[in-house]
Amino acid sequence: MKSLRLFFVGGLMSYRALFNWLSPWIFVPTFLVAPLFQILLFAYIGRAAGLESDRFYVIGNGLQYVSLPCVFAMGNAITGERWQQTLGAILATPARRLPLFLGRALPVIGNGVLVTAFALAAGSVLLGVHVPASAIPALALVIVVSAFACTGLGLAMGAVGLRVREVAVLSNIVFGVLLVFCGVNVPLSSLPGWMSTTAEGLPLTHGIAAARQVADGAGLRSVAGLLAGEAVVGIAYGVAGYWLLRYMEWQSRRLATLQTA
């Protein structure tokens, strides 16, 4: 019961306290305006290049934007403790670490889903992209799984933030890597082999492919493999992130570097 309370209540409180981007003055320009213009930018580049349809870019960029709230927020929800001088107090508590850290992931996933749903809906309206209503439940599931996978990566970023000071720079670079590698704007078949192979191990690659198929009318059953692949990638990053957090915590205690990174 205590762990459940820590997971839900503690996670939400930490998220609200540490992720200051929830203010409407930051949320609207960063999470609502920017993804829309990213979609428009690449849709128009796509038209100029004569590469793919608008639908390709709306889905690719709309889904890719789930990585911004997930990677940044998860990083902030952990490294923010250090900036607030509360990291030592948090790590001195006897609370179980799994609900303590994973509880912070739940609101992050919720926010990521919201941001992507808005980007997809607004992008589709602006560019006149039609997605059948019957595809929406499956699309929603794809978004949730992709948000989960990106949050796993965000957890790993948060762990790195216990050692590295410039987490914002790192998170921006991760966002850029996902943009280039995951088939967001360029079909994986058009990328060099080593890039498409790398993409298989990154969040979003399978999610975006699944979303495109679903929007084209495919059923959940036919994208189950892609969804499972996305979930496995997310679990792998989440587990790696959790163990990295424990390792960094242990290292910080051993070297007395908790507040000094």
Next chain:
Amino acid sequence: MRTLRLLAFGWALHVKMLSRSAFNGALGVIWPLFFATTAFFMFRSGGGRDTLVYASLGASVMGIWSATSVAASSALQRERWQGTLELLVGTPVHFAVVLLPITIAMSTIGVYSLAATLLWGRYLFGIHLHFVHPWLFALAVPTAILSIGMLGFLLSVTVVRYRTAWALGNAIEYPVWLVCGFLVPLALLPSWVRPIAWILAPTWGIRGIREAALGGHALADTAICLGIGVGYAAAGVLLAETILRSARERASLSLT
């Protein structure tokens, strides 16, 4: 003469300071490269060689705007947090002479990105540029930097009352890339967008750079770019006067 000396020293000092920041340095170069790389792949897969050259020049200027938009929009807020805003406002010279070199230094940092993008395109994507008018190119690049810096100056004084102006700077990064025709010809955009593009100096800056590199009337575009930039600076000076008078009357200069 004293004003010119102050502008030059202020610019040099802030270029040095910004060059030592990991955020403005590494990320300023790497961030536009992600977008340039994506655009290069898109144009290579879909278009021909000419479009790649077009994209390479456009992508190289994207970094100048990226280096300016976020940093300039939060320039005054940063001075406020550091407790130096009152000192800068209290100096005997006009505040614009203090702020203008800061925002021009920000756009100057974009030169790293411009060079990196051209080299990235050259060595990874085989995009060879043959400059038709090298001297005009050498004139068009600093003019574009200067004008974008002046746009940053106007932006910084416009959003001074907005506490989280960096978020606004972030949000206007893509629109300017799109509307100013860095990677997309203006002819492809809806007709109502074009008047907006015409009043933005980066539109004429990139046109001047492209025409200097590929052939065309680069001098006219560069002159328009500079003219619009000077217009931004004049508007910024007037706005700064009004905002400072209001801040003094309300004693709200240091309020965050």
